[in-house]
Amino acid sequence: MFGVKNLTFKYPKNKQNTINGVTFKIKEGEVFGLLGPSGVGKSTTQKILIKLLHKYSGEVLYKGDDIKSYGKNFYQEIGVGFEMPVHFSKLTANENLNFFKKLYKANANTDYLLKRVGLYDDRNKKVSDYSKGMKGRLNFVRALLNNPKILFLDEPTNGLDPKNARIVKDIIKEFKQKGGTVLLTTHLMNDVDELCDRVAFMADGKIAEIDTVKNLKVKYGQRKVDIEYKNHETLEKESFDLNHLGMNEKFLRIIKTKEIITMHSKETSLDDIFIKVTGVEKHG
Amino acid sequence: MGSFLVLLLGEIQRMKKYNILAASVLISLIWIGIMHFTGIHDVTQIFPLFIFLDVTSMSILLIGVTMFFEKQEGIIKTLMVSPISKAEYILAKTFANSISNIETLIILYVYAKLFKEININMVGLFSAVVLVSFFHSLIGFVFTYYSKDFTRLLMWMITYSFVFMTPVLLEQVGMIRNEGMKKIFYVIPTKTSMILLNASTGGIKPWEVYLSVFYLLIISILLYFVVLKKFDEFAIKESGV
Numbered sequence: 380m381f382g383v384k385n386l387t388f389k390y391p392k393n394k395q396n397t398i399n400g401v402t403f404k405i406k407e408g409e410v411f412g413l414l415g416p417s418g419v420g421k422s423t424t425q426k427i428l429i430k431l432l433h434k435y436s437g438e439v440l441y442k443g444d445d446i447k448s449y450g451k452n453f454y455q456e457i458g459v460g461f462e463m464p465v466h467f468s469k470l471t472a473n474e475n476l477n478f479f480k481k482l483y484k485a486n487a488n489t490d491y492l493l494k495r496v497g498l499y500d501d502r503n504k505k506v507s508d509y510s511k512g513m514k515g516r517l518n519f520v521r522a523l524l525n526n527p528k529i530l531f532l533d534e535p536t537n538g539l540d541p542k543n544a545r546i547v548k549d550i551i552k553e554f555k556q557k558g559g560t561v562l563l564t565t566h567l568m569n570d571v572d573e574l575c576d577r578v579a580f581m582a583d584g585k586i587a588e589i590d591t592v593k594n595l596k597v598k599y600g601q602r603k604v605d606i607e608y609k610n611h612e613t614l615e616k617e618s619f620d621l622n623h624l625g626m627n628e629k630f631l632r633i634i635k636t637k638e639i640i641t642m643h644s645k646e647t648s649l650d651d652i653f654i655k656v657t658g659v660e661k662h663g
Numbered sequence: 664m665g666s667f668l669v670l671l672l673g674e675i676q677r678m679k680k681y682n683i684l685a686a687s688v689l690i691s692l693i694w695i696g697i698m699h700f701t702g703i704h705d706v707t708q709i710f711p712l713f714i715f716l717d718v719t720s721m722s723i724l725l726i727g728v729t730m731f732f733e734k735q736e737g738i739i740k741t742l743m744v745s746p747i748s749k750a751e752y753i754l755a756k757t758f759a760n761s762i763s764n765i766e767t768l769i770i771l772y773v774y775a776k777l778f779k780e781i782n783i784n785m786v787g788l789f790s791a792v793v794l795v796s797f798f799h800s801l802i803g804f805v806f807t808y809y810s811k812d813f814t815r816l817l818m819w820m821i822t823y824s825f826v827f828m829t830p831v832l833l834e835q836v837g838m839i840r841n842e843g844m845k846k847i848f849y850v851i852p853t854k855t856s857m858i859l860l861n862a863s864t865g866g867i868k869p870w871e872v873y874l875s876v877f878y879l880l881i882i883s884i885l886l887y888f889v890v891l892k893k894f895d896e897f898a899i900k901e902s903g904v
Contacts, residue, residue: 429744431899451666454746465741467732469680478676481669482745521741 380529380560381405381428386437388423397423399584400437405529410551410561412571415581415657421564422533424581428562429459429531455484458527462534464514465521468507472498472517475506476524483525492520496546511538519547529560536570548574568649578649582657592649599655600647606630608637666747670755674729678759683728687721687763691770698771698779705780710771711860712835714788717767718795718860719828719853720820722760726803727816729756739901749894753887757800764796765789788863794879795856801886808890808897827853835861855879 381404388398398420405411413421426432427439430446430453439446441453466475476489493499496516506514515538522530535551536544551561551574563575571578572592579589588595602621607614619630621644633639678684694713698706733739742752768788775781802823810816831853833839848854855875862872 431743433895451746451748454744457744459741459744461737461740463737463740465737467677467680467738468736470677474676478669478673479741479745482666482747 380407380442381562382438382440382443383424383428384438384440386424386427386435386439388420388427388432388435395584397584398427398435401581401584401586403579403586403589405560405562406577407560408555408558409576410555410563410574412563412565412575412578413581414565414571414578414653415587419581419657420584421581425531425533425562425564429457455525456528458522458525458530460519460522460530460532460535462515462518462537464506464511465518466506466514469505471503471505472509473502475517476520479521480524485526487524487526489520489524492523492550495550496520497543512540512543515539516543516547519550523550523554527559529562530554531562531564533564534566535563536565536567544570568653572649580653580656587658588652588656595649595652596647599652601645603645604630604642605645606633606642607640608633609640610637614640667751667755670747670751671758674755674759675762677729677732678725678763681729681732683725684763684766687725687767688770690717690721691767694767694771695774698775703779705782706775707780707782707864710775710781710783711788711857711864712832713771714764714768714792715795715831715835715853715857715860718764718792719799719856720824721767722764722796722799723803723806723820723823725760725763726756726800727807727810727813727820729759730804730807731813731816734901739898743898749891749898753801753804753890753894756804757797760800760803761793761796764792768792782864784863784865788860791856791859791863794876794883795859798852798856798879798883798886801883801890804890805886805893808893827851830854831857849874849878852879852882 383404384402386398386401387396389396401420401424413424415421423432427435428446430449433447441449446453466472467478470478472493476493480486480489490499490502493502496519498513498516498520501509501513506517509517515535519532519535522532530551532551535547539547548570551563555561555574561574563571565571575592577589577591578595580587590598604619604621604624606617606619608617609615617629617633619627624630675684678687694717698709698713701709703709730739733742772781772783772785806816806819806823810819830839830844830848831851834845834848834854835857839845855878858867858871858875859879861867862875
């Protein structure tokens with residue numbers, strides 16, 4: 380759906396490039412996570428993809444055509460969910476949504492969406508009377524109101540309680556099931572683990588790693604299994620390499636002759652991979 | 664409904680909700696109060712002066728106020744990812760401004776017609792208001808682009824009033840009589856605005872009206888393209904880049 384090739388961008392007041400030769404693809408119908416510490420170029424990359432920044436070098440293709448060749452109708456197919464509130468505070472939620480709906484050819488059933496995110500009963504309240512979480516959910520509805528084909532979501536569950544975060548994640552999954560494509564930017568690795576098909580980690584304006592979540596876990600995981608077992612009256616621990624485990628005589632002897640208390644394969648979390656790949660520890 | 668019309672109606676709705684139209688009515692009432700207490704019965708000659716003050720300063724201010732609200736509330740971000748063009752956005756704001764100015768014009772005219780004497784070409788005045796309001800709304804955009812906050816916008820407005828409006832007002836009330844000075848004033852847009860508004864009362868030479876219309880149209884078109892060109896820069900800055 381999107382093809383980004385050798386994308387480079389520098390802000391006029393900066394000495395260095397914010398993005399340095401970034402190349403990746405977002406496939407139709409996938410949830411693609413763009414991850415990394417603050418200031419590495421995630422938001423800038425997203426702003427280029429939604430045509431907010433123009434003076435870049437490299438190539439950005441949308442459905443095979445240069446993104447620069449698209450006019451305002453590009454936004455008929457795009458939904459953007461911002462992290463910060465983006466609504467007229469002295470208008471009600473309904474008035475806000477009705478105003479924006481009129482700008483689009485296709486409209487979603489916003490009453491249904493408001494019900495899903497638990498804002499229907501408050502739809503006639505002014506947005507200024509909304510809590511932070513309510514404003515976040517309204518942003519999410521705003522992003523969906525034109526039945527977009529691709530959703531750009533920036534921290535969609537930020538500030539939400541677990542129940543509402545679950546609802547938002549469920550709607551994202553349903554959107555994907557219906558063939559929608561999502562570019563997700565978040566710091567919450569649990570959301571990434573649950574929602575993303577593929578992720579790209581950015582560091583210093585470059586893509587440091589890009590793959591499926593599963594492959595990354597395999598790649599960065601310590602392929603080991605830890606065993607706790609009883610040896611007479613004492614509790615002992617051993618760690619074995621997962622490779623050729625079935626031929627490891629010591630491992631086989633333990634599981635045949637000892638009482639096993641616990642046995643865990645060591646799986647690296649996305650948080651660990653994030654830290655390792657982006658060098659966030661190095662930067663402090 | 665086209666995007667322009669949606670944006671225009673949205674502007675008017677918000678001008679009501681944010682009490683901007685109410686403030687505009689309040690200012691009209693202040694002008695009425697001044698007209699009332701001047702004791703002048705035939706207000707034909709001073710009427711364009713009130714309209715001049717409203718159309719010039721209020722146009723600049725209204726653009727600034729609505730855009731600062733939008734900046735504060737993050738609206739510019741979401742508008743930039745909506746299927747609208749920047750020309751539609753700019754024109755919707757300027758036309759909404761004209762509607763507010765026309766509202767003031769109607770209120771003042773109704774008062775003058777009911778309680779005073781007035782002899783004015785309303786079609787001519789109406790057209791002049793639209794053109795002058797359009798130009799000054801664009802000035803409002805430029806000032807907003809270069810203002811970090813509302814105080815800075817007010818500073819720009821005060822500077823503009825002092826440099827461009829004061830000489831015209833002094834000439835209007837007869838305090839500037841030097842012919843050379845009067846000719847120099849033709850290059851400032853407030854002078855041509857005043858000529859157009861005064862033309863509705865009669866007594867203005869046709870060439871002055873034609874020159875003023877031509878001049879104001881040309882500088883409005885030029886300014887429109889400047890506003891259009893600088894909009895991206897402003898919007899990107901305001902969207903948090």
